[in-house]
Amino acid sequence: MAFCPPPLRDRDLGGVTRDVAGAPDAQVMRIVATVDAMASRGAADDLIVPLRQRLAVLRPPRPLRFVRLLFHPLDPVIVPAAQWRPGQDEIPRTALMPMADCLRHAMGVQARAIDAAIRGHTTSETALVATQGQILWSAAGAILANATAPPLWRETEVAEAMFAPLARRAGALLAQMPALHRLCVETVHGLLPPSPEALQAILQGVSAADETALPMLVRLMLNRLPQLASLLATHPGAAGPQVKVALDQAIDSLLDQLTAEDGVQAQIAGAGLAEASVAVRRIATLLRQIEDGTVRSARRAQVAVIRQQVDAGCRARFATGLQDQVLARLHMATDQDVPALEAAARGLRALETEARVMGGRSAYDRMLSQAAEAIKAENGLDRTDQVRLVEILAGSDAALAMLDRRPDER
Amino acid sequence: MRQSAPFLIETHHPATFRARGVATPFTTPLLAGTRVRESEKTGIELVVPNPSGGRGVYILDWAGVRSLGTPTVHDTVLIRRLSGSGRLDPAAMRSAALAVAQDGYAGRDAVVAATQAIADTGAQSLQAHFLLIVRLVEQVQPIGPAATLTAARIGDIDRRSSAVLHRLAPMMGRAPAELNDGLRAIGDLSAPIGLADQDGDARIPRLLARMQETQDSLEDWLRADMGHDLGGLGRAIARAMRMAADIGHAVLALTRAALADPVGLLRRWCAEPDSVTAIATRADWLLDGWEWVCLLWLAAMSDEARRMALLEIAQLIPVQPTEAGAWTDVAVPAEAMQQPCRVTSRENAWRSGGAAFALIGRNESLRAMSR
Numbered sequence: 001m002a003f004c005p006p007p008l009r010d011r012d013l014g015g016v017t018r019d020v021a022g023a024p025d026a027q028v029m030r031i032v033a034t035v036d037a038m039a040s041r042g043a044a045d046d047l048i049v050p051l052r053q054r055l056a057v058l059r060p061p062r063p064l065r066f067v068r069l070l071f072h073p074l075d076p077v078i079v080p081a082a083q084w085r086p087g088q089d090e091i092p093r094t095a096l097m098p099m100a101d102c103l104r105h106a107m108g109v110q111a112r113a114i115d116a117a118i119r120g121h122t123t124s125e126t127a128l129v130a131t132q133g134q135i136l137w138s139a140a141g142a143i144l145a146n147a148t149a150p151p152l153w154r155e156t157e158v159a160e161a162m163f164a165p166l167a168r169r170a171g172a173l174l175a176q177m178p179a180l181h182r183l184c185v186e187t188v189h190g191l192l193p194p195s196p197e198a199l200q201a202i203l204q205g206v207s208a209a210d211e212t213a214l215p216m217l218v219r220l221m222l223n224r225l226p227q228l229a230s231l232l233a234t235h236p237g238a239a240g241p242q243v244k245v246a247l248d249q250a251i252d253s254l255l256d257q258l259t260a261e262d263g264v265q266a267q268i269a270g271a272g273l274a275e276a277s278v279a280v281r282r283i284a285t286l287l288r289q290i291e292d293g294t295v296r297s298a299r300r301a302q303v304a305v306i307r308q309q310v311d312a313g314c315r316a317r318f319a320t321g322l323q324d325q326v327l328a329r330l331h332m333a334t335d336q337d338v339p340a341l342e343a344a345a346r347g348l349r350a351l352e353t354e355a356r357v358m359g360g361r362s363a364y365d366r367m368l369s370q371a372a373e374a375i376k377a378e379n380g381l382d383r384t385d386q387v388r389l390v391e392i393l394a395g396s397d398a399a400l401a402m403l404d405r406r407p408d409e410r
Numbered sequence: 411m412r413q414s415a416p417f418l419i420e421t422h423h424p425a426t427f428r429a430r431g432v433a434t435p436f437t438t439p440l441l442a443g444t445r446v447r448e449s450e451k452t453g454i455e456l457v458v459p460n461p462s463g464g465r466g467v468y469i470l471d472w473a474g475v476r477s478l479g480t481p482t483v484h485d486t487v488l489i490r491r492l493s494g495s496g497r498l499d500p501a502a503m504r505s506a507a508l509a510v511a512q513d514g515y516a517g518r519d520a521v522v523a524a525t526q527a528i529a530d531t532g533a534q535s536l537q538a539h540f541l542l543i544v545r546l547v548e549q550v551q552p553i554g555p556a557a558t559l560t561a562a563r564i565g566d567i568d569r570r571s572s573a574v575l576h577r578l579a580p581m582m583g584r585a586p587a588e589l590n591d592g593l594r595a596i597g598d599l600s601a602p603i604g605l606a607d608q609d610g611d612a613r614i615p616r617l618l619a620r621m622q623e624t625q626d627s628l629e630d631w632l633r634a635d636m637g638h639d640l641g642g643l644g645r646a647i648a649r650a651m652r653m654a655a656d657i658g659h660a661v662l663a664l665t666r667a668a669l670a671d672p673v674g675l676l677r678r679w680c681a682e683p684d685s686v687t688a689i690a691t692r693a694d695w696l697l698d699g700w701e702w703v704c705l706l707w708l709a710a711m712s713d714e715a716r717r718m719a720l721l722e723i724a725q726l727i728p729v730q731p732t733e734a735g736a737w738t739d740v741a742v743p744a745e746a747m748q749q750p751c752r753v754t755s756r757e758n759a760w761r762s763g764g765a766a767f768a769l770i771g772r773n774e775s776l777r778a779m780s781r
Contacts, residue, residue, distance in 0.1 A: 126712060185714045186637065188721065277764050339518055346771055350764035384514035391483045392767070399483045 061124035066115055067100035070136050072129060073177040074170065076223045077216045086162060089215040089249060094156040095166050102147040102167065107139055134178040141175025141209060144168060165212070172209035173217055176202045180221065190227050199231065203243055214246035219253055226285040230294040251297050254286065258306050264313035273325075273347030276317050280354040283310055307358050314355035315363055321348050322371055326393075330378045338385050345392040368393050376402065418460060422467045423747070424731040431457045432503045433699035433728065434488070435777055437516060438481045439761035439769040443726045445699075446489075448498050454489070459725055463753045482770060484515040500694040501602075511777055519778035527781060531601065534612055539597030541605040543571045546593065546672040550574045578673070582680045592679040593672070599690035603665050614662055614693045616781060617701055621655045624704040631716060638713070643720050646751040647703075650727050653746050654700055657730075660740040661693045699728035705776040724753040 062068060071078060077090050084092035104111045117132050149163035158166075179202045187194045206217045221228050229251070235243040257263050267279045287303050289295040325344035333341060352364045372394035375386055391399035424430035431445030440461060449455040449471075456475055458468040468474070472489050475481060481489075491506045492498065508531075510516065511524035547570045575586040582589065604612025610619065625648055632644045639645055668675065668689050679686045703723050710719035730746045761769055 130713075182637070185717065188714060188717045191718070191721070192640075274768075281764065335518070342517065343771070346767040350767045353764035353767070382514070387483060388515070388517070396480050396483050396486065400486060403483065403487075 061122035064118035064121045064123055064125070064129070064132075066104060066111065066118075066136075067096055068123065069114070069118060069129065069133050070100050070103065070140065070174070071096050071170075072123065072133060073137065073181070073220070074173055074216075077173075077219055081156065081158070084158075086159075089219070089253060091166060091170055091216075092156070092158060095153075095158065095163075095170075098150050098152040098156060098163070099144060099147070099167050099170055101150045101152050103136070103140055103143050105150075106143040106147075107136075110135070110139070130181060134181070137174040137177040141171045144171025144174070145209065147171075165210075168210045169213040169216065172206045172213040173220065175209060176205045176217065179205065180224070184224050187225065190225050194225070194228065194231070196231075199228070203235070207242065211242060214242060215249035215253070218243070218246045218250035222250055222254060222286065223282070226282045226289075229286060229289045233289075233295045247295070248297065251286070251290070251295065252299065255297075255299055255302065255306065258283065258309065259302070264309045268310065268313040269317045269320075271317070273317075273321055273344065273351055276314070277347070277351040277354045280310065280314055280351065280358070284354065284357050311355070311358035311360050314351065314358055315360050318348060318352055318355065318364065319367065321351070322367055326389075327371060327374055330375065331380060333381060335382075338382075341385075342388060342392060345389055349392055372398055418466045418468055421465070422457070424729075426731050426733040427695040427698075428498075430729070430731045432498055432500050433702065434503060435507050435702065435773075435780070436481070436485045436488070437770050437773040437777070438479070438485050439766050439773070440479045441475070441481060441485060442722065442761070444475075446492060446498065446503070453493050454498060463725055482515075484510060484774075487513070487515050499691060500698045501599075501691065507777075516777040517771075517774040520774055523778045523780060530611075530781075531613075534601040534604070535598045538601040538605055539594050542593050542597050542600070542669070542672050543567065545605070545670065546676070547571050547574050549671070549673050550577065578676065582677060584680050589676060589680075592676055592683075595683075596669075596672070596675055596679060596686060596690065599687060600665070600669050602694060603662060603669065603690065605666065605669050613781070614658070614697065617697055617704075618655055618658050618662065620704045620708075620781075621651055621658070621697075621700055624707045625651050625655065628707060638717070640717060640720055643724055643751050643753070647720060647723055647727065650746070650750040651700070651703070653743060654697065654728070657734075657740055657742055657746065658693060658697045658700075661696055664739055665689060665693055696730065696734060697728075699726065701780060702726060702776065703728075705779050709772070709776060709779065721753050724751045727751070 071091075074091060078093055078096070079088075079090045081092040081094040084090055107114075114132050114136060118128065121128050123129060144167040147164070147167045149160050153160060153163050179198065183194055183198050183202065186192065186198070202217070202221075203214070206213050218232060221232075229247065232243055232247045258267070267283070268276045271279060283306075286295075287306065290297045290300055291303050293300075321344065326341055326348070329337060329341060352368070356364060372390045375381070375389045375393070378386065381389070387399045387403050390402055428447060431447035434441075434444055434446045434456075436442070436444055441456075441458065443459040445457045446454055447457060452471045454471075456468075456470050456472070458470055458475065458478070460466045460468070461478075468478075470478070472486075472493075488506060488510045491510060492503070495502055495506055508524045508528050511520040512528065514521050516524075544567055547567055551570060551574060572586070575589045579586045579589055584592070602613040604610070604615055609615060628644065628648050628651070632638050632648065675686055675689075703726055706719045706723055706726070707716070710716045727750055729749055730742055732747060734742045734747065
């Protein structure tokens with residue numbers, strides 16, 4: 001006889017969400033996939049709430065839906081409703097659905113075409129996100145600028161008067177997302193200098209639509225291209241002073257995020273290895289500009305403390321990654337596991353190389369050296385696999401020494 | 411011992427293919443575009459492009475390379491193997507690189523790819539040797555088109571080729587077994603070319619097809635958005651690739667034409683084996699270095715990755731030495747002997763530091779895509 005689980009009641013969820021919040025990454029990914037697959041999520045959606053911050057760093061591929069695609073590029077400025085206060089340079093998550101609803105109605109057939117194009121796809125399909133997203137983001141500016149609060153807005157428990165300014169800001173930002181995306185692509189994420197005209201056009205676009213959205217725009221920019229800070233600090237022209245104020249506010253928000261109780265945890269210690277090393281590079285770039293004075297910030301004195309926090313977060317992430325993703329798996333590793341071990345080792349080295357600018361040099365050296373010794377002692381691994389893992393973790397000289405050792409010396 | 415600082419040679423226009431060196435599939439990001447060539451003093455030396463992307467190259471021995479940075483174990487093992495391999499040409503490089511990959515130093519996927527490539531090379535050599543014998547018999551004692559060969563006729567070919575070699579031996583001043591060895595050697599040399607006009611499985615036609623695929627993909631991408639061109643870089647690369655492919659196709663056709671005369675080739679082989687080697691390997695030399703360019707492009711899927719690939723490829727476009735113009739009957743435009751584009755950068759962050767680890771992994775993936 002098939003077992004049919006009793007329906008989940010709202011009052012059951014309190015205990016479950018607490019358990020879910022503390023679940024390991026793999027379980028979190030499974031839970032999210034299950035909830036995402038539900039046709040009607042209802043109360044189960046609440047399960048996801050305590051996971052938002054971890055999802056932001058775990059970034060599991062999520063099914064592409066209209067609302068998710070629409071707000072995908074604004075993710076860094078979206079906060080849980082409970083954390084949001086009027087006047088804050090952020091958007092409460094509960095506001096997303098009503099705004100998406102407005103857009104869907106206004107776009108009509110075009111919205112249904114987007115629905116059809118994204119059905120069955122996930123957020124990991126970056127090309128699809130870019131192509132379908134650009135249609136949506138371009139349309140959002142004009143539609144949200146004049147939108148009125150839909151009936152759904154009542155469920156947000158945010159004052160009705162707040163809808164119009166929030167929608168206008170979101171629209172102003174979304175309308176510039178295709179251009180920001182293009183700027184990122186054109187600079188190959190900072191490798192090439194950005195076109196001053198393109199940068200100016202984005203700033204002017206937001207400024208003209210809703211000046212109050214500028215701090216959020218700058219934050220979105222710095223999140224993707226932190227090296228823009230020094231350029232924005234010296235922004236010429238009439239908009240210069242406003243851009244500088246927006247930059248100050250954006251930097252304050254970014255530093256607030258880092259100094260928050262779980263700020264470093266969210267961005268580094270709880271992130272995937274690749275995301276963590278990108279985050280460290282981004283943070284280091286931003287802090288360097290504040291420290292060397294190319295970007296003026298009243299909080300310059302805090303940089304040393306932030307560095308220490310980031311350093312601690314990096315070391316913690318490195319230590320757990322080394323233990324969980326490499327050392328703990330060595331003994332049982334089969335041939336099929338070796339590529340994953342190597343990928344993890346590479347991710348760790350990428351993180352460690354970026355993290356050294358924050359500190360911890362001797363700690364990393366010690367951990368890497370211990371890991372290399374553990375790999376050398378692991379008899380279950382193929383000799384070449386051992387050499388390659390030692391190479392990745394301890395460098396090619398250590399690996400060559402191992403390779404050149406005579407069999408009787410091993 | 412203190413090492414002197416590497417010396418940048420600002421003007422590098424190699425006169426010969428051997429002076430240009432052989433493209434080497436190093437996995438160390440900082441060695442991208444480095445070629446290896448024979449050296450009277452040190453056995454082999456490396457021609458390392460100016461890391462800034464500017465003009466000039468460094469000519470270094472392996473110790474000199476190690477003073478610039480730390481190469482991967484794969485690259486060290488490859489150099490050790492090349493150092494003891496004698497004559498250095500694209501075939502020797504390929505053979506050494508496949509052996510190192512098969513030993514696992516470029517990762518597990520590359521082991522599978524190398525094993526397959528070695529098996530394919532063996533099969534193509536065998537096929538080329540056999541087709542040369544068939545053509546030789548057809549040339550000396552015509553029996554009809556080779557395409558209609560049956561098992562019985564293959565046995566017949568064996569018998570008849572022996573007779574033909576015995577007949578040719580006194581005219582060429584060699585024993586029949588020596589002539590057969592010569593045919594086998596010519597078969598090995600011509601295997602990458604493929605003897606049949608429609609043979610698309612041989613390595614050079616496959617490389618030309620890959621170049622065509624790359625060129626089409628690049629040109630489609632450039633057409634889709636003018637902004638992709640990065641100030642003309644994309645078009646310069648596409649033009650250089652088209653030119654190289656055109657020369658490659660022409661040389662392939664000429665080489666296949668030469669292979670249609672096995673008696674003439676055998677005669678040349680007896681008198682001057684190096685001249686046959688030159689004929690059979692000229693397409694390999696001309697196209698040397700282009701496979702990596704294609705792989706870089708074809709592995710880049712997003713717009714951003716493709717822009718990055720263009721910046722990398724700009725440093726790697728193989729420039730033909732002046733010898734190319736005189737070496738083949740095919741016209742080689744002067745443009746093909748000049749670096750078509752340069753990308754200079756003030757810093758190496760994209761391929762050093764933390765980024766280097768991902769790039770090594772990427773380079774190993776490209777090794778696994780190599781055929």
